[in-house]
Amino acid sequence: xxxxxxxxxxxxxxxxxxxxxxxxSGSGRTGFDPYDPEFTEPRIWDVYEQLREDGPAGxxxxxxxxxxxxxxxxxxxxxxxxxxxxSASGHRIPTDGTxxxxxxxxxxAEHRAYRGVMMRAVTPERVRHLQPFLGRLIGSLVGxxxxxxGGDFVAEVxxxxxxxxxxxxIGFAESTVVRxxxxxxxxxxxxxxxxxxxxxxxxxxxxxxxxEEHRATRPDDFVTSLLDAEVEGRPLDDDERARIxxxxxxxxxxxxMNAASSLVYLLATHPEQQDRLRADAELAxxxxxxxxRLRSPAQNFARRTTREVDxxxxxxxxxxGVLLSFAAAxxxxxxxxxxxxxxxxxxxxxxxxxxxxxxxxxxATLARTELRVLLDSLRDHPPFAIxxxxxxxxxxxxxxxxxxxxxxxxx
Numbered sequence: 245x246x247x248x249x250x251x252x253x254x255x256x257x258x259x260x261x262x263x264x265x266x267x268x269s270g271s272g273r274t275g276f277d278p279y280d281p282e283f284t285e286p287r288i289w290d291v292y293e294q295l296r297e298d299g300p301a302g303x304x305x306x307x308x309x310x311x312x313x314x315x316x317x318x319x320x321x322x323x324x325x326x327x328x329x330x331s332a333s334g335h336r337i338p339t340d341g342t343x344x345x346x347x348x349x350x351x352x353a354e355h356r357a358y359r360g361v362m363m364r365a366v367t368p369e370r371v372r373h374l375q376p377f378l379g380r381l382i383g384s385l386v387g388x389x390x391x392x393x394g395g396d397f398v399a400e401v402x403x404x405x406x407x408x409x410x411x412x413x414i415g416f417a418e419s420t421v422v423r424x425x426x427x428x429x430x431x432x433x434x435x436x437x438x439x440x441x442x443x444x445x446x447x448x449x450x451x452x453x454x455x456e457e458h459r460a461t462r463p464d465d466f467v468t469s470l471l472d473a474e475v476e477g478r479p480l481d482d483d484e485r486a487r488i489x490x491x492x493x494x495x496x497x498x499x500x501m502n503a504a505s506s507l508v509y510l511l512a513t514h515p516e517q518q519d520r521l522r523a524d525a526e527l528a529x530x531x532x533x534x535x536x537r538l539r540s541p542a543q544n545f546a547r548r549t550t551r552e553v554d555x556x557x558x559x560x561x562x563x564x565g566v567l568l569s570f571a572a573a574x575x576x577x578x579x580x581x582x583x584x585x586x587x588x589x590x591x592x593x594x595x596x597x598x599x600x601x602x603x604x605x606x607x608a609t610l611a612r613t614e615l616r617v618l619l620d621s622l623r624d625h626p627p628f629a630i631x632x633x634x635x636x637x638x639x640x641x642x643x644x645x646x647x648x649x650x651x652x653x654x655x
Contacts (some may be wrong), residue, residue, distance in 0.1 A: 278642035310565035415465025502646025536597035543571035
């Protein structure tokens with residue numbers, strides 16, 4: 245998910261942050277650590293259900309202490325109130341102000357300026373122009389996969405798909421995307437042990453190399469456009485350019501990889517929906533939206549309160565770190581009946597998989613288009629089924645949930 249959040253700036257350093265607060269009243273919940281490696285499929289869904297049952301907001305002493313909001317109404321309300329629930333202390337727990345990802349760790353005018361620059365890469369018009377490219381790319385990936393009789397869908401289709409899209413949408417070199425996945429996994433492995441900048445250093449350095457190569461050759465692509473881009477009347481510097489590209493590189497492949505593999509997993513485990521899709525191509529958007537609701541590839545994003553807030557009788561203090569759980573909210577039975585069931589015929593309008601409000605994911609149109617083309621391509625092939633052990637990730641970076649291995653065979 246690219247930016248699920250919302251002057252002259254000293255951008256080599258993060259903005260000044262509020263002092264963390266604990267305390268509060270009305271909560272009996274403890275012990276939710278989003279980085280716990282045990283929180284994976286299927287246990288994570290039981291954890292979210294228990295958190296919701298404990299109440300809409302609860303305090304956890306883990307990672308320096310933070311609050312978690314898990315019900316649909318209050319998560320959406322927080323997303324619509326960026327003045328109270330600020331992004332400027334960082335989008336991950338702990339919200340200690342050391343993160344500074346662009347644009348996700350900025351509020352107000354700073355966020356809007358950065359977001360405006362980044363939107364140029366993924367406007368609806370640009371995505372429409374990409375559809376022939378997506379058709380060729382995805383048709384080739386799926387066709388080759390079927391010719392081999394199947395295999396690991398994650399490694400052979402779900403991962404190469406967004407990486408190749410990044411070369412077209414952003415202008416990354418093939419050598420960059422070849423290294424990107426390994427560097428991202430390296431980042432997830434150390435993100436709880438070092439500060440944000442150090443964890444991202446490998447990907448950041450890779451983006452600086454891209455910038456220098458584009459400065460020398462100036463191909464007509466988004467990376468080159470950043471060389472001349474301005475925010476609030478001043479040019480970007482290379483650190484800002486690199487941080488923008490890090491966001492596209494990591495969020496642009498991690499979430500799409502997880503969404504594509506989760507969608508295909510659901511179809512493999514619900515073969516009747518494969519039959520329906522082959523009979524009716526117009527089912528595809530409903531399958532996609534229900535997958536996004538049910539499995540929420542990007543699950544938890546942090547904020548920090550700028551004032552004391554009452555959440556259903558629980559007082560969350562000013563300056564408190566707050567984790568908004570999109571995944572828990574999307575399975576709130578008060579909003580979606582029988583929320584654990586995969587039902588593409590339900591009304592999924594308003595799901596929070598791409599966030600809500602001013603910070604809604606800027607890559608949503610592109611992601612939906614990639615998934616729709618993927619389903620269109622799969623319709624042309626025989627039914628598929630799981631053929632071996634499925635392996636799930638834990639919450640990578642406290643947020644991303646997806647498949648690490650999805651063995652499939654065609655019927």
